[in-house]
Amino acid sequence: MLPLLSQTPASWAQSVLADPVELLNDHAFLEKKAANNAMDLMTRWPGEWVAGWVETMTSVARDEAAHLAQVTRLLMRRGGKLSRVHKNPYANDLRMLVRRGEAGEIVDRLFVSALIEARSCERFSVLAEVAEPELAAFYKALHSSELGHYKVFLKLAKKIDPKCEARWETMLAREAEILAAQPPGPRIHSGC
Ligand SMILES: [Fe+2]
Ligand SMILES: [Fe+2]
Numbered sequence: 001m002l003p004l005l006s007q008t009p010a011s012w013a014q015s016v017l018a019d020p021v022e023l024l025n026d027h028a029f030l031e032k033k034a035a036n037n038a039m040d041l042m043t044r045w046p047g048e049w050v051a052g053w054v055e056t057m058t059s060v061a062r063d064e065a066a067h068l069a070q071v072t073r074l075l076m077r078r079g080g081k082l083s084r085v086h087k088n089p090y091a092n093d094l095r096m097l098v099r100r101g102e103a104g105e106i107v108d109r110l111f112v113s114a115l116i117e118a119r120s121c122e123r124f125s126v127l128a129e130v131a132e133p134e135l136a137a138f139y140k141a142l143h144s145s146e147l148g149h150y151k152v153f154l155k156l157a158k159k160i161d162p163k164c165e166a167r168w169e170t171m172l173a174r175e176a177e178i179l180a181a182q183p184p185g186p187r188i189h190s191g192c
Contacts, residue, residue, distance in 0.1 A: 002150075004122055004172065005172050005175070006176040009126075010129060013123075013129065013130040015184065016185070016187070016188075017130060017131055020135065021080035022080075022185075022186040024075040025080055025081075025086075027188050029082075029086040029088065030091075031064050031071055037113060038061035038113075039061045050160060067142060088187075093181075094175065097171060097174055104161070107157045110154070110157035110160070111167070113153040115172070117150035118150045119179065120146050121146045123189070124146065125139070127139045
């Protein structure tokens with residue numbers, strides 16, 4: 001069960017699927033960012049807190065790179081191509097929550113990663129219900145992979161700071177607010 005504090009209605013999926021090429025373009029950037037994020041976490045905090053840190057992050061990065069390849073293939077087959085510039089205000093706003101330079105920075109970064117994974121999961125299941133068969137199967141397959149990532153990030157955060165429950169609750173609440181404030185449009189993390 002995902003702990004998210006808001007639920008995406010099916011009407012959101014119907015609306016974003018009106019422009020599947022743009023949705024796939026946005027999605028591709030998301031996977032690229034997720035791969036970069038895992039590599040960044042891997043190099044900035046190499047293993048002194050948690051055993052298996054490097055292995056975990058490289059494994060997530062590998063998954064995300066594979067997802068990126070899959071989305072890009074679907075995008076190209078549908079006549080699209082990756083645009084040069086891309087904005088993700090949802091993820092940017094979430095990153096603003098990270099406490100800089102404090103002991104909580106790594107925990108917050110893991111929380112933000114977990115939140116993005118959890119919300120992506122939620123959105124993929126809503127999309128899978130509405131999309132045509134090829135895309136539905138794709139979203140379903142990604143759902144289980146991103147669910148695994150969500151769990152891994154959350155577990156690592158709790159390992160580093162076993163008393164982080166209150167902070168997690170706060171972050172969950174902020175995530176729902178940030179998502180609700182997003183403009184609508186063919187993006188995985190758009191507003192409804
Ligand atoms: Fe992914
Ligand atoms: Fe992921």
